[in-house]
Amino acid sequence: MKIEIKALEKKYDNGFKALKGIDLEITEGMFGLLGPNGAGKSTLMKILVTMQDYTTGSILIDGKDIRKERREVRKIIGYLPQDFRFFTRLKTWEFLDYATGLSGMFSRKQQRGKVDEMLAKVGLYEVRDRYAQDLSGGMKRRLGIAQALITNPKMLVVDEPTTGLDPEERIRFRNLLSELGNQDTIIILSTHIVGDISSTCNQMAVLHEGEIAFVGSPEELIARAKNSVWQLHVSNSEYDLLKEKYPVISTIPADNGWEIQLVGDDIEGFEGKKIKPNLEHAYVHLMEYKLNAWQL
Numbered sequence: 001m002k003i004e005i006k007a008l009e010k011k012y013d014n015g016f017k018a019l020k021g022i023d024l025e026i027t028e029g030m031f032g033l034l035g036p037n038g039a040g041k042s043t044l045m046k047i048l049v050t051m052q053d054y055t056t057g058s059i060l061i062d063g064k065d066i067r068k069e070r071r072e073v074r075k076i077i078g079y080l081p082q083d084f085r086f087f088t089r090l091k092t093w094e095f096l097d098y099a100t101g102l103s104g105m106f107s108r109k110q111q112r113g114k115v116d117e118m119l120a121k122v123g124l125y126e127v128r129d130r131y132a133q134d135l136s137g138g139m140k141r142r143l144g145i146a147q148a149l150i151t152n153p154k155m156l157v158v159d160e161p162t163t164g165l166d167p168e169e170r171i172r173f174r175n176l177l178s179e180l181g182n183q184d185t186i187i188i189l190s191t192h193i194v195g196d197i198s199s200t201c202n203q204m205a206v207l208h209e210g211e212i213a214f215v216g217s218p219e220e221l222i223a224r225a226k227n228s229v230w231q232l233h234v235s236n237s238e239y240d241l242l243k244e245k246y247p248v249i250s251t252i253p254a255d256n257g258w259e260i261q262l263v264g265d266d267i268e269g270f271e272g273k274k275i276k277p278n279l280e281h282a283y284v285h286l287m288e289y290k291l292n293a294w295q296l
Contacts (some may be wrong), residue, residue, distance in 0.1 A: 001029050001186055003048070008057035010043055010192065010210075018043040018212040027185055030111055030177065032201035032218075033190040034283065040210040041190040042082065044067055045159045049079045055262040062154060078148035082160040084140065091185040092135065092143060093119060093128040099147040118146040122176060127195070138169025145176065153184045164198055164252050174199045206286060212267070218279050225285040228265050232272035234258055242270065247284050 008022040018040045035041050046052040048059065054119050066073045090098065096115045119125040122142040127135065132143060141161055148156055154177055158177065162170045178200050180187055189196060191239045197204050198218055206214040206221070229249075234242060235257040242248065246264040253259075261275065263285045277285070 001182065002026070003062075004058075004060040004157070004188060006058050008044075008047070008059065010040075010047065010052075011055045018210050019047075019054070022210075022212060024201055024205060024212065024215065026188065026203070028184055028186055028199040029203065030187050030189060032204035033188060033207060033282050034156040034192070034194065034195035034204060035207035036192055036198050038209075038289070039207040041194075041207055042159055044207070045079075045157050045188070046242045047252065048105075048155075049077050049157050050074055051280070057263075075151075075189075076154040078151065078153035080141070080144040080156075080158045080161060081150045082163070088131055092124055092132050095132045095143065096146055098171075100150050103151045109186050114150060118150055120147075120168065122146045123172075136169065138165050138173060141165065141169075142171055142176065149180070153185070154246040155188070156180070157188045159190045160192070161189070162191065163192060164284050170195075171199075193281050194280045206283065208287065210261075218282075221286065222277050222279055222282040225282040227274055228285050229261065229275050229281045230261070230267050230269070230272040231261050231275045231279040232270060234260060234270070238270065242267075249281060250282060 003024070003026040005022055005024040005026075008019055009017065010019040011017045022044065033041050033044070041070070043052065047054050048061070048066075050066055050073060061073050062076060064073050072172075093115055096118060097111065097235070100114055103190055116125065116128075119128050124139060124142055124146065128140065144156070144161075148158075161177075162173055165173065171182050173184045173188055177187060177189065181216060189201060201218065203217055204215075205212055232242070239251070239258050239260060242260070242262060246262040246267070248273065249261040249263060251258050260275065261281075263281055
């Protein structure tokens with residue numbers, strides 16, 4: 001199973017280019033697509049699930065051209081959109097039963113068994129008789145994953161799944177995706193939250209203003225920020241100076257000032273110690289250099 005994207009562009013009627021020459025190859029496992037809001041992530045996701053057409057380029061999913069074999073491609077795709085919705089007057093199992101029936105892939109007996117299987121898999125079996133509208137935010141996202149997986153897709157696309165979730169539900173959702181990622185399936189996780197990528201994905205890409213800024217593993221991106229992350233103890237006035245020159249990652253009140261972490265290749269005129277970067281540091285380092293057109 002493989003997705004091959006070559007020279008992909010999306011241009012709207014008003015002339016705006018949402019995607020510019022995207023080249024990507026995605027194989028089985030968890031793949032993270034990271035970028036700020038407006039980078040083009042949702043546009044790319046909608047194109048991959050055949051909800052939106054592209055202008056130029058090509059996409060092959062499992063060897064199938066998504067323009068020429070759209071119906072066949074849709075049979076192997078599961079999708080959880082950012083604005084996942086359901087019928088409010090249906091109970092949790094009723095909604096999933098309805099979604100399963102729409103697929104037309106199971107007999108009535110198989111369908112009921114499949115519903116119970118999926119509810120158990122995403123941890124919702126105990127609330128199967130609760131109305132879907134009364135579920136917590138995290139439970140609703142898990143119900144969305146259940147409907148996306150009900151037909152055993154070879155490819156699952158999940159768009160901004162943890163936005164608005166509390167920390168406990170976010171961790172639970174990430175763990176669920178990690179478990180699914182161990183199967184023979186491509187899972188594409190699109191997000192602007194760095195923690196979603198660092199916790200789940202072995203491969204990733206960073207999208208910036210419709211272009212690919214990085215492709216590789218989280219470890220490779222982190223390696224690019226080596227020797228560029230600093231920890232300092234500064235006064236209030238020093239902090240004001242530093243935040244004008246460097247991206248500050250964290251600030252903690254300390255005696256007579258602040259304990260801060262920032263990204264920069266050099267902090268001339270200040271005393272600090274270099275620390276080991278994490279993915280958040282590396283992402284900020286990449287985006288600052290990309291935004292300022294500096295050479296990495």
